[in-house]
Amino acid sequence: MPLGQGYPQQDCAIARALEVVGDRWTLLVLRDCFLGVHRFADLVAHLDVPRAVLSDRLARLVEAGILERCPAGYRVTAAATPLWPALRALSAWGESGQQAAGGTVRRFAHADCPAGGEPDTTADGRCPACGTVPGPADLVVRPEGGPAAPRREDPVSRALRGPHRMLTPLP
Numbered sequence: 001m002p003l004g005q006g007y008p009q010q011d012c013a014i015a016r017a018l019e020v021v022g023d024r025w026t027l028l029v030l031r032d033c034f035l036g037v038h039r040f041a042d043l044v045a046h047l048d049v050p051r052a053v054l055s056d057r058l059a060r061l062v063e064a065g066i067l068e069r070c071p072a073g074y075r076v077t078a079a080a081t082p083l084w085p086a087l088r089a090l091s092a093w094g095e096s097g098q099q100a101a102g103g104t105v106r107r108f109a110h111a112d113c114p115a116g117g118e119p120d121t122t123a124d125g126r127c128p129a130c131g132t133v134p135g136p137a138d139l140v141v142r143p144e145g146g147p148a149a150p151r152r153e154d155p156v157s158r159a160l161r162g163p164h165r166m167l168t169p170l171p
Helices: 013-021 024-035 040-047 051-063 078-095 157-160
Strands: 069-070 073-075 105-110 139-144
Touching: 013 024, 024 040, 024 051, 024 073, 024 078, 040 051, 040 073, 040 157, 051 069, 069 157, 078 105
Parallel strands: none
Antiparallel strands: 069 073, 105 139
């Protein structure tokens, strides 16, 4: 449920941002869209989200300019790119400490690094070889399953088991 929209006593950018991206489903939709999931049916199947909830979240993200409708489904816009570091930080936090519980960890490598190779980026998103912080379109994600990693069998889960370039639509 969204937060209230009146902030007369609260000049807070975080509160305003949470109005757009501040619920569980919205963050998971964004995660999947960054990973290359773009079709409505694939989002429903992979997220186990009710169709009405997904429709609402997608409509709000499109209205906010974070996603756009395209013939194949939905695509992350340039306005969404600044959200990537926050999603990545939330993911890294979830992979650490008590939150980890042995599940899948995603490693990110700088694709086409000018220094050669595809080194894993550091916790702050920096490429150790060239020193840049590549954007999501310049990253290859590589999952590493832990001992407790669940093995879902929907098409998106199977596609996400291998390395692939971020923002590239999954088959």
